[in-house]
Amino acid sequence: MKILVVDDEQDVQVLFEQKFRKEIKSGELHFVFAFSGEDALIYLQNNEHEAVLILSDINMPGMSGLELLTKIKNKHYQPAPIVMMITAYGDAENYNTAKELGADDFLTKPVDFNQLKEKLKLNT
């Protein structure tokens, strides 16, 4: 399964690659990274149908995660990718907004990788 991770913190890439070391090795999961909402949209444009699951941070300079979510949902990619939002602010307001905009799931930072793995397994 191909997963697109969107976060302005570049070290997220190193972290994910190590956390999912085994899954990556076994070819179970395949990760790509974008460091802004804009970059993510460009990637999706160029690699349609590839990303099955998108993990996006909300709080990013420029295009926010919620804006990216709106844009993805409006594009009606086929098949529709699963979008999970990650935020440092796990408050109700953000959660509700994300849900209203069509987010499939909602995670708070710091990311609980065991929980994330569970969720990813459910989607494979």
Added chain:
Amino acid sequence: MVNNYNNEIQNISNTVALGVKIAMNEQNFEGVQTAIEFVKDDPRLQFVSMIQFDTVWEGANHKKFKIKKSVFKTVPENQKPDPEMVSNDSIIVKQSTYSTSTMSGAILLAFNTNEISKSNAKIMRTSLIVSGIILLIGILIGYLLAKNISTPVLALRNAAIKIGQGDLNQKIKKTHHDEIGELERVFNEMVDELSKARNELNEKNIVLLNTNNTLNKTLVELKDTHAQLIQSEKMASLGELTAGIAHEIQNPLNFVNNFSEVNSELIAEMNTEIENGNMEEVKALANDIMQNEQKINHHGKRADSIVKGMLQHSRTSTGIKELTDINALADEYFRLAYHGLRAKDKSFNATMKTDYDNSMEKLKVIPQDIGRVILNLITNAFYAVTEKKKHQPNGYDPVVVVTTKKQGDHVMISVKDNGEGVPQKVLDKIFQPFFTTKPTGKGTGLGLSMSYDIVIKGHSGDIKVESTEGEGAEFIITLPINA
């Protein structure tokens, strides 16, 4: 007097000469004698001589002649006068000529000046006596004056001097019933009034002193309150930042936690590989662990610097100017303010634009103070665009731009927004303390006034605002490079 005397002698001389002339014409020699003796009894007479003029020819042809004067007769006879004699200090000599058919000559009359000296002496005596009397009268008048005017006036003067030196217990004894007495009475009244006035003044001074002390106390309290207010303002602006700071700290802390967890997992994995003897894999794992350690260190430092920045912001200004990277300072506060607002208001988004002049050298400023000014301007700008977005949710893109630029001998820092702008009517009030357009509880009204003080008084710089109502505002700080 001398003139009169001269005239008198001349007249007498003329009279004698006339008598001699008449007697000679009558050939009456007794008459001549009588005429000469006419003055014989005058006590002033020195002598009277009858001089004869004889014409003596010179040379054979009678072309030249001279007059020869000889004494014919003198009374008193013991005198032997010189016919050419003239007046001197003691004698006045007058001459009257006569001429008869038989003889021509002159009467030489000499009077001594004793008489005139005597009358002079008499005049001197008289004037001395008169002067003496006048002097005596003067002394008497002086004495009376002294007794009646000078003495009380002097007493008044002495009393006045003592009063001048602050002794108000001076009283003049009343000695007269005239104008002086009146003066003494008025003087005493004046001293009484002065004394009363001074007592009142002293009482008022005490009241004033008390008021002054109260005022001083109030001033100290006011200063304390002012210091507390400044601290409150700082804390309020820190409050604005709290969410931003939390976000900024949360991210690196997450990395620290995550990477250390990963490392635990990697070490466990490495142990397994060691037991399996798969040394290639062990090396790869060790490299990863090392890399992660560096990440942990990096993010730990990141969190550390954010906390330090926060402490620096809340700390009382050191007041010490340090070489500061203005671009870094502006960027730090720009990020904090942005994240702070984003964290508080999830719906908010604004485009942050920066245009930093990288040619700018470090500037000597008080970093906490200038940081506060920049933060204040940025939070104001974000507030302005947020307000506008609330009123105009569609078709409006909030933009805040922070610009730095080196301009000759000073540096310009500009914070520009496209928010509601500053209304013209409050433009000249915005730097006044406690002036705020924000709702109660949202602003202290001290941010811009403190910014003003920091820039103008603390850094000899300038702060000004350019605004078009409805279109945005730009706050421009200029700081001298060699301050």
